[in-house]
Amino acid sequence: MIYRLRHAEGVIIDALADTRVVIVNGARQAGKSTAVHRLVRDRPGVIERKLDRPNDLTSAKLDPNEFVTHDGLLVIDEVQRAPELILPIKARVDADNRAGQYLLTGSARLLGLRTLPDALVGRSETVELWPFAQGEIDGAPDRFVDAVFGSATGLSTAATLNRTDYLDRIVRGGFPEAVERSGNRRARFFESYARDLIDRDVTQLAEIQRRDDLARLLSILADRTASPLSIEGIANGLAISKNTVERYIALFEEVFLVKRVPAWTNSATTRATRQRKLVFVDSGLCAHLAGLSAERLQRDPARGGSLIESFVISEILRQLTWSDSYARLYHYRTRDGEEVDAVIEHHDGRVVGIEVKASSSVSGDDLRHLRHLRSKAGKNFHGGVLLYTGTEVLALGDRLIAAPIDSLWHSG
Numbered sequence: 001m002i003y004r005l006r007h008a009e010g011v012i013i014d015a016l017a018d019t020r021v022v023i024v025n026g027a028r029q030a031g032k033s034t035a036v037h038r039l040v041r042d043r044p045g046v047i048e049r050k051l052d053r054p055n056d057l058t059s060a061k062l063d064p065n066e067f068v069t070h071d072g073l074l075v076i077d078e079v080q081r082a083p084e085l086i087l088p089i090k091a092r093v094d095a096d097n098r099a100g101q102y103l104l105t106g107s108a109r110l111l112g113l114r115t116l117p118d119a120l121v122g123r124s125e126t127v128e129l130w131p132f133a134q135g136e137i138d139g140a141p142d143r144f145v146d147a148v149f150g151s152a153t154g155l156s157t158a159a160t161l162n163r164t165d166y167l168d169r170i171v172r173g174g175f176p177e178a179v180e181r182s183g184n185r186r187a188r189f190f191e192s193y194a195r196d197l198i199d200r201d202v203t204q205l206a207e208i209q210r211r212d213d214l215a216r217l218l219s220i221l222a223d224r225t226a227s228p229l230s231i232e233g234i235a236n237g238l239a240i241s242k243n244t245v246e247r248y249i250a251l252f253e254e255v256f257l258v259k260r261v262p263a264w265t266n267s268a269t270t271r272a273t274r275q276r277k278l279v280f281v282d283s284g285l286c287a288h289l290a291g292l293s294a295e296r297l298q299r300d301p302a303r304g305g306s307l308i309e310s311f312v313i314s315e316i317l318r319q320l321t322w323s324d325s326y327a328r329l330y331h332y333r334t335r336d337g338e339e340v341d342a343v344i345e346h347h348d349g350r351v352v353g354i355e356v357k358a359s360s361s362v363s364g365d366d367l368r369h370l371r372h373l374r375s376k377a378g379k380n381f382h383g384g385v386l387l388y389t390g391t392e393v394l395a396l397g398d399r400l401i402a403a404p405i406d407s408l409w410h411s412g
Contacts, residue, residue, distance in 0.1 A: 028256075032129050040103065128321050140410050144411045205254055260277070340353045353377075384399060393407070
């Protein structure tokens with residue numbers, strides 16, 4: 001399998017230079033172990049221990065203090081399998097504040113595990129490693145977020161993809177195994193991945209009485225990706241309680257299946273809702289769970305539109321893990337029907353609105369939601385970008401532009 005450079009590698013290296021414990025967290029099969037091994041293999045004094053090896057796991061559980069004793073950099077892969085290691089690690093880094101002592105990887109949100117005896121708050125930095133971004137697959141910069149805030153060279157104008165190309169990328173997704181496969185072999189990977197995650201990781205985090213409800217809920221969420229969450233409607237459809245739906249979705253987040261995007265508000269957006277929007281971490285898995293192939297998406301443009309929007313949002317979320325522009329992602333929706341697909345808010349208060357259109361043409365009406373956001377954000381409105389399946393970057397008035405979707409990864 002071809003190794004593709006991960007943009008987050010630079011963030012991990014920087015963290016090891018000034019932080020005692022670095023945690024690389026993310027979905028199973030996203031490439032964490034491979035990326036970490038490549039980063040440390042040439043460093044002197046490194047020991048790598050993998051808790052998916054029975055001997056290493058037994059040693060970790062029987063004598064955790066001895067297991068974490070090492071003078072150089074100790075890499076522990078799949079650390080969530082032995083949470084009893086965390087207190088000895090905490091004790092060692094409290095007694096010795098040298099940077100770069102431990103590099104931990106995990107496939108569930110380490111600090112969210114219920115069985116974790118203590119947290120490493122103030123002693124650690126967490127870097128989230130997603131399935132491949134499009135720029136990692138293509139060898140492109142992946143600097144759209146920096147470009148829209150002006151800290152990169154600008155938006156790319158070298159678009160060559162059309163709607164069919166984007167749909168092919170969406171159903172492929174970014175898991176390394178899925179990228180290398182096609183057709184039925186890729187579908188089998190997604191099917192096994194979802195089933196194993198439910199049977200192993202989700203049920204490890206919580207006692208689940210009706211596992212079939214988890215699979216049904218996943219399919220419903222995939223069918224409604226990029227839409228504001230109606231917990232009550234989903235609960236009624238599954239004949240389970242709202243609290244149970246909320247708990248299951250939280251578990252899906254813990255194992256990096258989905259992300260919930262919060263709503264953006266300010267003092268001028270009194271009509272804005274606070275309903276969160278849900279997207280899948282991987283578009284290929286989402287399409288599979290919803291029963292959507294590239295061919296079916298071509299026949300059903302409406303379904304393709306919601307998946308393209310979800311795909312764009314997840315690509316932006318990936319970039320926020322390595323962007324030089326410290327920012328957060330939101331969506332915007334009002335009770336009056338005004339809606340902006342994504343709002344990126346810089347830590348200095350500037351906001352950029354993102355609208356996604358699954359069409360190769362642009363009309364004036366496509367900009368009305370961005371204009372609304374511009375009026376509500378006031379002086380903090382930095383710009384609005386309409387991402388579409390065309391090939392040109394178009395100036396569309398005061399701080400508004402249209403740009404090809406692949407400017408997401410070719411910019412910078």
